[in-house]
Amino acid sequence: MRDKPRLAEFLAGCRDESPLLLGVAPFGMIYGIAALAAGVPAWLAQLASAIVFAGAAQLVIVQMLAAGAGFVPIALTSGLLNLRHVLYSASMAEYVRHLPRRWRLLLAYVLTDEAYAVAVLRYQRRETATADLRHWYFLGAGFTLWAGWQLSTAAGLLFGATIPPEWELDFAVPLTFIALLTLLLRERAGQAAALVAGLGALAFAALPYKLGLVAAILLGLAAGAWTVRRLERAR
Amino acid sequence: MTTNTLLLLLVLVGALTYLYRYAMIGLFASRSLPGWLHALCRHIAPASFAALTASGLFVAGGEVVFALDTPRPWAALVAVLVAWRTRNVLATIGAGMAALYLFKLLF
Structure with a gap:
């Protein structure tokens, strides 16, 4: 009971x-x-x-x-x-x-x-x-x-x-990332983070073991944080 | 990567993820989340997905390759447009795959 x-x-x-x-x-x-x-x-x-x-x-x-x-x-x-x-x-x-x-x-x-x-x-x-x-x-x-x-x-x-x-059903994985990314890009700081990380992934492509991806993501996070701070100052 | 190494990697990521999930309801249940961590979390997903998408489409063997004579970049472009217009994940995947098959016939 x-x-x-x-x-x-x-x-x-x-x-x-x-x-x-x-x-x-x-x-x-x-x-x-x-x-x-x-x-x-x-x-x-x-x-x-x-x-x-x-x-x-x-x-x-x-x-x-x-x-x-x-x-x-x-x-x-x-x-x-x-x-x-x-x-x-x-x-x-x-x-x-x-x-x-x-x-x-x-x-x-x-x-x-x-x-x-x-x-x-x-x-x-x-x-x-x-x-x-x-x-x-x-x-x-x-x-x-x-x-x-x-x-x-x-x-x-x-x-x-x-x-x-x-x-080529594995192509569904990058397509999923594109879809999720588009949903996430609503604010300026997120857009800056994504843009810098995307360009960074190409700039660091030559790093071994795909470490360039990690560097690109960290750089993107820095760009996001920097944008937040700049927007706050501008206010 | 050998199967054993991959198993170790998965256990590591799984343990870390579990710790994240347990963190604020168990380990630090009496504390609140620091503001910087909150701000950081918001940008991790866009930065990760952007880096992986760019790398998946335009990096091959450690080199940047804009293979514009192959179907994938163009199918990805169709997916971006559909994602932007519909904001629907499944529609984006469906349109991207359909575009890939279409462009494979054309190229």
Whole structure:
């Protein structure tokens, strides 16, 4: 009896997260296909979806592997790209701070862009039960996204093994970056960061192990910070 | 890169990502995020995607190559236009792939 409201919260989280799977599944498939094209063994590509569990970073890793990048540049680039999860962590902190540590350790694993987006809406609504069970909702949303990511990765790996390389489906990875980049370029500082990083990637192309990418991204960040400061001064 | 090295890399990135996720709800739960980190996070994604796109399209074997007689740069241009007009990720990927196949027939 005691577990009924918990299960109800968990299932509500699953239900509210599921529409987002439509948007996530194509990226899981693109990742699976691109990982095979980059020469990653299927078992390792699937395992990566469980241990990294961050779509953009996984796409970056396979794109850089395909380009022959080395260990350090890939680790730095994906490590830097994933830093934004600290923002989600900070935003969820006020809602989960009171929970026992084992709950926070578990919820940290499922704290992704898409689970955060759904869970934060539930936390902003008033709770209905007398006891606060909204962490079960968060877990349900996170679990649903996790399962969807694993399944779409598997689908991409199965599909990718059967299609010929002439279809060039790995081109979907840079196309994904172009699409996400366009969505992100709303403010001046972000535009400056992107422009400088893009030009930097060409200027430092000759650096070994694709270290030029890391240098370009850092230069882009500096350009973004400089633009922010300049805009603030101008005000 | 050998399979073992790649496994090590993935475990490292996975552990780091988990630490990021746990940071503010566990490790530093009583503190707030420093302003500089907040500002930095906003620019990481645009800088990373721009560098990777430019490098993926115009860098081959450590050299800058504007291969304008091949389909990919032109398909990417179509994708940029569709992304800019529609602001839709799936439409962008679909249009870019369709343009790639079309240009492969033409080139």
